[in-house]
Amino acid sequence: MQLLKDRIKKDGMVLSDTILKVDKFINQQVDPLLMKKIGIEFANRFRGKKVDAIMTIEAGGIAPAVFVALELNVPLVVIKKGKSKTANDVYTSTVKSFTKNKVYDIVINKSILDKHSNVLFIDDFLAEGNAFIATQKLLEQANVTIEGIGIIIEKSFQAGRAQIEELGYDIYSLARIREMSPETGIIWED
């Protein structure tokens, strides 16, 4: 998505070989028109699929995902981050984030997830793929099929892309970074 790559080039900050800050238009400050266009892009890419909900993990994926949901006329389901509950009425799974060096649980009410069978997963970033893998395990518990994965920015040089491809999922990333550094900037995958 050229519009997005141009925006990353203009307003993104490459802090290291692995850290790209997009606080000005995706994370802390969100450009709503860009989110709408991203939502339409994902919707068009996955429109042929039988999908009854869009899934994301709070909070970075909510803004783009709500536009995908609007466009495809299905609900958005927001998986919460939080401490593991032993309650019988939730599904939980654990995210092991190597990049952030922390472990946290994700959780969703059974009464919500049990209503869905075929979903798209939307998120802002793909790096090691840990958030997605935990989501996949969460959805498995409810026998929910992931019909596609939409990622805004993918760091293709990290393990997430290969891991997800190996599992056979249909993944579509709008901006794929092959490598980057503060000196040379970003080299795109294609």
Added chain:
Amino acid sequence: MQLLKDRIKKDGMVLSDTILKVDKFINQQVDPLLMKKIGIEFANRFRGKKVDAIMTIEAGGIAPAVFVALELNVPLVVIKKGKSKTANDVYTSTVKSFTKNKVYDIVINKSILDKHSNVLFIDDFLAEGNAFIATQKLLEQANVTIEGIGIIIEKSFQAGRAQIEELGYDIYSLARIREMSPETGIIWED
């Protein structure tokens, strides 16, 4: 907003005199078309104001707030929940949530907030008003003026509404609950 009240009546669950669950269309599962309509409603109500950003706290306010931002053609700024940082490049403030019986910090990069001077605050719920009061203290540090407050569901019988009115803010709630109980259901404020 009658559409919203009807939806709360249909899909909301009054669990006690103080707890209303709207997991099916606002929180865990989000109805994107309802969020769009809510966004347009807030935008129309505050369109006359000079506003250069929409503010919300992650995560419940993001979906409605992004539609307000889109409609008013300004960025959305998402205040993060997290541990207090002593970093010089952030503003922080502390939320004392009596209802949830916990204390947490909210945080935003100075480089983001310093670019704005007049904002609208959008959130899903108003109860005791603690999240708003912490936000107000955060925005004060950057000399940002709150031009209006848009709330989806207000529990008018709790302290938030009175506290905010006393401070002189222009507050607009789409559904105001005067009282509620599992037996009698919801009695609306007006």
